[in-house]
Each structure stands twice: as structure tokens, then as C-alpha cells.
Amino acid sequence: MTEPILVFDDVHLSFAGVKAVNGVSFEVGERELFAIIGPNGAGKTSIFNVLSGVYRPQRGRVVFDGVDLVGKPPHRIAALGMARTFQNIELFSNLTVLDNLMLGRHHHIRYGAPSAFAWFGRARHEEIANRAVVENIVDFLELEQWRSFPVGLLPYGVQKRVELGRALAMEPKLLLLDEPVAGMNLEETEDMARFVLDIRDELDIPMILVEHDMGLVMDLADRVMAMDFGTPIVTGTPGQVQADEGVIRAYLGQEHATEVTS
Amino acid sequence: MTEQRSTSVSTKASRQLWGRPELYTSYGQNLRMLNTRPKQVAVVAMVLLAATYVPFGLPDEWLHLFAMGLAAAIGAIGLNIVTGYAGQVSLGHAFFLAIGAYTASALSGEPGRRTIGFGITFLPLWLLAAGVVAGVAGVIVAPLATRLRGLYLAIVTLGLVFLGLHIFKEWKALTGGPGVGRQGPVPEMFGQRLDRNGDLLTGDQKMYLLTLVLLVIFAVFARNLVRSKVGRAFAAVRDRDIAADVIGVSVTRYKVLAFGISSFYAGCAGALLYAVLGRVEPDSFNLLLSIQFVAMVLIGGAGTISGSIMGALFITMLPRLTQELPTVLPFISSDVTAPLGAANLAIIFYGLMIILFLIFEPRGLFGIWIRIRNYFKAWPFSY
Numbered sequence: 001m002t003e004p005i006l007v008f009d010d011v012h013l014s015f016a017g018v019k020a021v022n023g024v025s026f027e028v029g030e031r032e033l034f035a036i037i038g039p040n041g042a043g044k045t046s047i048f049n050v051l052s053g054v055y056r057p058q059r060g061r062v063v064f065d066g067v068d069l070v071g072k073p074p075h076r077i078a079a080l081g082m083a084r085t086f087q088n089i090e091l092f093s094n095l096t097v098l099d100n101l102m103l104g105r106h107h108h109i110r111y112g113a114p115s116a117f118a119w120f121g122r123a124r125h126e127e128i129a130n131r132a133v134v135e136n137i138v139d140f141l142e143l144e145q146w147r148s149f150p151v152g153l154l155p156y157g158v159q160k161r162v163e164l165g166r167a168l169a170m171e172p173k174l175l176l177l178d179e180p181v182a183g184m185n186l187e188e189t190e191d192m193a194r195f196v197l198d199i200r201d202e203l204d205i206p207m208i209l210v211e212h213d214m215g216l217v218m219d220l221a222d223r224v225m226a227m228d229f230g231t232p233i234v235t236g237t238p239g240q241v242q243a244d245e246g247v248i249r250a251y252l253g254q255e256h257a258t259e260v261t262s
Numbered sequence: 263m264t265e266q267r268s269t270s271v272s273t274k275a276s277r278q279l280w281g282r283p284e285l286y287t288s289y290g291q292n293l294r295m296l297n298t299r300p301k302q303v304a305v306v307a308m309v310l311l312a313a314t315y316v317p318f319g320l321p322d323e324w325l326h327l328f329a330m331g332l333a334a335a336i337g338a339i340g341l342n343i344v345t346g347y348a349g350q351v352s353l354g355h356a357f358f359l360a361i362g363a364y365t366a367s368a369l370s371g372e373p374g375r376r377t378i379g380f381g382i383t384f385l386p387l388w389l390l391a392a393g394v395v396a397g398v399a400g401v402i403v404a405p406l407a408t409r410l411r412g413l414y415l416a417i418v419t420l421g422l423v424f425l426g427l428h429i430f431k432e433w434k435a436l437t438g439g440p441g442v443g444r445q446g447p448v449p450e451m452f453g454q455r456l457d458r459n460g461d462l463l464t465g466d467q468k469m470y471l472l473t474l475v476l477l478v479i480f481a482v483f484a485r486n487l488v489r490s491k492v493g494r495a496f497a498a499v500r501d502r503d504i505a506a507d508v509i510g511v512s513v514t515r516y517k518v519l520a521f522g523i524s525s526f527y528a529g530c531a532g533a534l535l536y537a538v539l540g541r542v543e544p545d546s547f548n549l550l551l552s553i554q555f556v557a558m559v560l561i562g563g564a565g566t567i568s569g570s571i572m573g574a575l576f577i578t579m580l581p582r583l584t585q586e587l588p589t590v591l592p593f594i595s596s597d598v599t600a601p602l603g604a605a606n607l608a609i610i611f612y613g614l615m616i617i618l619f620l621i622f623e624p625r626g627l628f629g630i631w632i633r634i635r636n637y638f639k640a641w642p643f644s645y
């Protein structure tokens with residue numbers, strides 16, 4: 001493995017007694033597709049929130065592309081090249097697909113308010129250039145027919161794709177995908193898997209994938225970290241993780257728990 | 263831009279995705295402000311009408327009212343930027359109008375009189391100063407918006423109005439004190455008093471044309487702003503501020519910017535409005551004034567520039583229209599103090615209109631316009 005793009009080192013995050021992330025360490029390589037699995041409440045989304053700066057960990061180090069992220073506000077971290085999608089879609093639902101994607105270009109567009117007022121010249125030039133980038137993403141994710149629709153009116157599966165597009169528009173150095181196929185039907189899931197593979201193979205963007213769909217994780221991931229109650233159980237190749245007893249116990253345990261409650 | 267990207271993305275495959283902007287000049291067409299022929303025709307026709315028929319075909323009394331409405335429209339656009347586009351509810355607009363009005367009045371006032379005056383009557387100068395001083399005040403107040411949201415922000419900005427009323431009441435050297443007031447900004451350009459009758463045009467005609475030209479300029483700038491990166495960032499902050507932050511939009515920065523720009527517009531509008539009116543009274547910058555601006559935005563349509571203009575004209579004309587009511591409806595008293603008098607009626611009307619629009623047409627007058635347009639687009643096959 002070459003120099004890692006991300007080092008997550010002994011991170012602790014708790015909320016009023018709940019230890020959401022409890023001493024988690026891992027590294028993600030330059031071209032790696034790293035997956036995180038674990039039962040509900042294991043702390044997967046919390047790791048993403050630490051990475052993107054939404055939560056500040058009480059302890060630990062997060063080094064992204066050589067820069068320590070702890071304490072940096074989310075928009076700074078985004079500008080460093082970290083992009084993510086959300087478990088529950090967080091799009092700007094009144095805006096069109098194009099505007100949502102253009103918002104992904106925000107920090108690539110350099111002009112400020114004075115040029116914006118004048119429009120002609122710099123603002124117009126940059127808008128056109130960035131619009132072209134966005135149109136390429138529209139092509140890539142096959143969103144042509146939706147591009148001028150307000151996002152809130154689109155089907156769920158398409159919204160998930162738009163959110164991926166917004167993250168891609170940021171030209172990230174690391175892409176975080178929080179349950180990209182949750183709630184999707186088989187066809188939509190296959191489409192999404194294809195896009196994820198294309199992103200890795202054609203765009204060379206390393207990714208962290210959080211997903212409950214085991215088939216997808218085992219097919220796509222280079223390495224997998226399984227965790228429970230905020231603590232990693234095992235990190236390894238998909239095969240190693242699948243065979244791990246701790247992992248089996250964590251999932252069986254959870255199935256017992258859900259049987260009891262439902 | 264192009265160079266920068268091709269160096270930042272290394273592989274050939276990536277370059278395919280990020281593309282070659284120089285091939286896509288046609289997006290320019292799509293990004294135009296008036297991107298369809300009907301829009302261009304409609305706007306040009308409207309501006310021509312406003313610049314020719316109105317000033318020379320209508321009586322001066324109406325022109326005076328129109329000039330007020332056009333000046334108010336600049337303020338309404340300002341409020342729409344912070345509230346309609348950036349989603350920060352402000353009831354403090356009257357405070358920023360006041361700052362603009364007093365900055366301009368003091369700058370252009372005659373020196374050595376009862377109230378402060380510096381004798382700088384050159385209109386562009388005091389107008390710009392009014393905007394800048396109010397804008398700076400807006401930037402100072404803005405951090406409130408980064409800590410408070412929704413109703414809490416509305417209440418705190420409301421506090422600004424009362425703070426302002428108190429200061430303006432006490433600071434007699436600037437404002438002349440309640441019940442007395444002072445002369446408004448003196449509109450002069452190249453040795454011409456714009457508010458006085460001249461050889462060619464009456465004062466009302468000149469002030470009308472002045473406010474019209476300025477409104478067009480301010481509206482075009484605002485329209486440019488909201489279709490730009492800044493406008494998108496405002497919308498992102500309004501709709502989901504966590505997501506905005508995570509994709510790289512600094513929420514604090516854009517809230518401050520929205521308040522600053524909005525207050526700049528308010529300051530210019532305040533200066534112009536009171537230049538049209540001729541006198542400034544400290545009591546006039548009260549809650550009702552703020553509410554009138556909120557009504558302009560809501561009735562015109564939150565998040566539209568043309569709606570702000572329609573709303574401002576409508577609200578400014580309303581008292582004049584209700585004044586006509588007693589002649590038509592005998593049970594309405596023209597006595598100002600009567601409970602069902604014309605003055606109170608206007609206030610009741612604002613309230614009713616706000617409620618009705620919120621319930622039936624949240625897009626405001628702009629929404630009604632869209633409906634009419636869609637109806638005629640489908641004509642004669644309506645439904």
C-alpha cells in the first residue's frame with residue numbers, strides 16, 4: 001500500500017454517556033475502497049460525522065492527505081477534498097438537479113460577491129466552465145432527463161444518485177458513502193454498484209463505504225472493517241471478515257435482539 | 263480555470279469526466295438573465311412604459327406615490343435577499359432604512375442648522391454612503407443570525423427596531439426629535455435640484471425617473487447576485503445548513519454577506535424614500551414599517567426579485583387606494599382616528615393580505631403571474 005490518504009487514529013466520540021466511537025483506528029489507501037459494516041447504532045455514521053467535521057471527537061487524530069482535521073469546520077474539510085453522501089438524503093430539495101450539482105462546485109468557483117453583482121466577465125466565465133463539468137457528471141450518472149427538475153420531486157433512487165453527483169462535483173480526494181443503496185430496489189442497487197465501480201476504476205477516487213447490503217460490500221470492497229458498539233471487531237479482506245467469529249456473533253446477537261423487540 | 267483543473271486531475275480517464283469547458287459555450291445562452299424571447303419582450307415593454315407613459319401621462323400626485331413605491335422596492339429587494347433567498351427572517355429592516363435615511367440626511371443637510379449637516383448634496387455620494395453605513399451595521403448585527411434561527415432571530419431583530427426608535431428619539435442633533443423631525447436627504451446632481459420643478463420637468467417627474475433608473479440598476483445587480491454562486495450558497499444555507507457546510511459553503515460567511523447586502527439595499531432605499539418624502543420623522547421607523555416590508559416580500563413572492571417590486575408598489579399604493587374607499591363605501595370613515603377609518607383599514611389589509619397569501623399563494627403576486635402566464639401559454643386549450 002502506498003501512502004494512506006486517511007489515517008484515523010484512536011478516535012473517541014461520546015454523547016452524554018453513549019460511546020458512539022470508542023477507540024477506532026484505521027487507514028485508507030490512495031486507491032482503496034474501504035468498507036465499514038456493523039449493526040445499527042454501531043457508530044458508522046458517527047465516524048463519517050467526525051471525518052466531515054460535523055462532530056468533534058474528544059480524543060484521537062484524524063489526518064487527511066497530511067492535514068490534521070480535528071477542530072476544523074466542515075466547510076474547510078470539504079475544501080480539502082472530502083466529500084460525502086448522507087444516510088438520509090440531504091439535498092437542497094427546492095433547487096434543481098443542476099443547481100445542486102453546481103453547489104458541489106462551490107469551492108472550485110473562485111469569484112466573489114463583487115464579480116457576482118457584475119456577472120459579465122469573471123462570474124459568467126466561471127459559471128459556464130463549471131456548468132460544463134457538472135454536465136459531464138450528469139452524463140456520467142445518467143441524470144440527463146432530470147437535470148432541470150427540483151430535486152424534491154424526484155424518485156428516491158434518483159435523489160440518491162443526485163447526492164452522489166453533488167459529492168463527485170466536488171472533485172474529492174476521498175468520497176464517503178453512507179448507505180448508498182439503502183431502500184433501493186434490485187435494479188437501482190445494481191446501477192449504484194456500477195457507478196461506485198466506475199468511480200473507483202475511471203476516476204481513481206478512494207472511497208469509504210458504509211452499507212448494510214453484505215453482498216454489495218463483499219463484491220466491491222478491497223478491505224472491510226466490522227464494528228459493534230463503537231469498537232472495531234476486525235479489519236481485513238472481505239473473506240477474512242466474513243469468516244470472523246466476532247462478526248458472526250455481533251450480527252447474530254443483533255438478530256436475536258431484533259427478534260425479541262419485534 | 264481550465265489549466266488549474268487539468269493539473270489537479272492526473273489521469274486520462276478523469277479528464278474525460280471533468281471535461282473541456284471550452285467546448286460548451288452554449289450554456290451561456292442558458293445562463294442568461296432573460297433567457298427566452300417572451301421574457302425579454304415583456305421586460306423591455308414594461309420598462310419602456312414606465313419610462314415614457316407613466317411620467318408624462320399621469321398626474322404628479324401619482325408620480326410622487328410611484329416614486330415612493332420604486333424606492334421602497336429597492337428596500338424590498340434587500341429584505342428578500344436576506345429573508346427570501348438566505349432564509350434569515352428579519353423584522354429589523356426599518357432600523358437599516360433609518361440608518362440610510364439619517365446618514366444621507368446628515369451628509370446632504372445644510373451646515374450650521376439646528377440638525378447636523380455637512381452640505382454634501384451630490385446624490386451618488388450620499389446614496390452610496392447611506393448604503394455603506396447601513397451595510398456595515400448589517401454586518402455587525404449578522405453574527406446574531408449565526409446563533410439564532412427562525413422565530414428567535416425575528417424577535418431579536420425586532421429588538422433592533424425598538425433600540426433604533428429610542429436612539430433616534432434621544433439624538434435630537436441628528437434627527438430633530440420626535441414630532442419635529444428634520445429635512446430629508448437633498449437630491450442634487452450637477453447643480454440641479456431633482457425635487458424641485460425645473461424648466462423641462464416637474465420635481466415629481468424628476469424624482470420618479472430617478473427612482474426608476476436606480477431601481478432598474480439595483481434590480482439587475484440583485485438578479486445577477488441570486489443567479490450566481492452567491493445566490494446558490496444563500497439557498498443552500500436557507501434549505502439545509504448542515505449539508506451546506508459539509509459541501510463547502512461557509513454558513514457564517516454567507517449569513518453575514520446576506521445581512522450586509524440586504525442592509526446596504528435598505529440603507530439606499532431609506533435615503534431615497536425620504537428624499538422623495540422630503541422630511542424624516544424619527545417615529546416613522548417603527549415596527550409597522552418593518553412589517554410593511556415583510557408584507558411586500560410575502561405578497562410579492564419570497565425569493566423573487568420581480569415579486570419584490572410588485573409587492574412594494576402594491577403596499578405603497580394601498581393606503582392611497584383605501585383612502586378612496588370612503589367615497590365608494592359610505593360606512594367607512596375618512597376620519598383618521600375612527601376604528602374603521604381609512605388609515606386603520608390599510609393596516610388591517612396588510613394583515614389580511616399576508617395571511618391570505620400565505621395560505622392560498624405562498625409564491626405571492628409572482629405566483630399569480632406564473633399562473634396567468636401558464637394559462638395563456640395553454641390558451642385556447644385551458645385545462
Ligand SMILES: Nc1ncnc2c1ncn2[C@@H]1O[C@H](COP(=O)(O)OP(=O)(O)OP(=O)(O)O)[C@@H](O)[C@H]1O
Pocket residue numbers: 015018019020038039040041042043044045046047087
Ligand atoms: N447527535 C447524537 N446525539 C446523541 N447520540 C447520538 C448522536 N448521533 C449518534 N448517536 C448515538 O451514537 C450511536 C452510534 O450512532 P450512529 O448513527 O453512528 O450508528 P450507525 O452505525 O450509523 O447506525 P445505522 O446503521 O443505524 O445508521 C448510537 O447509539 C446513536 O444513538
Ligand SMILES: [Mg+2]
Pocket residue numbers: 044045046087
Ligand atoms: Mg448510520
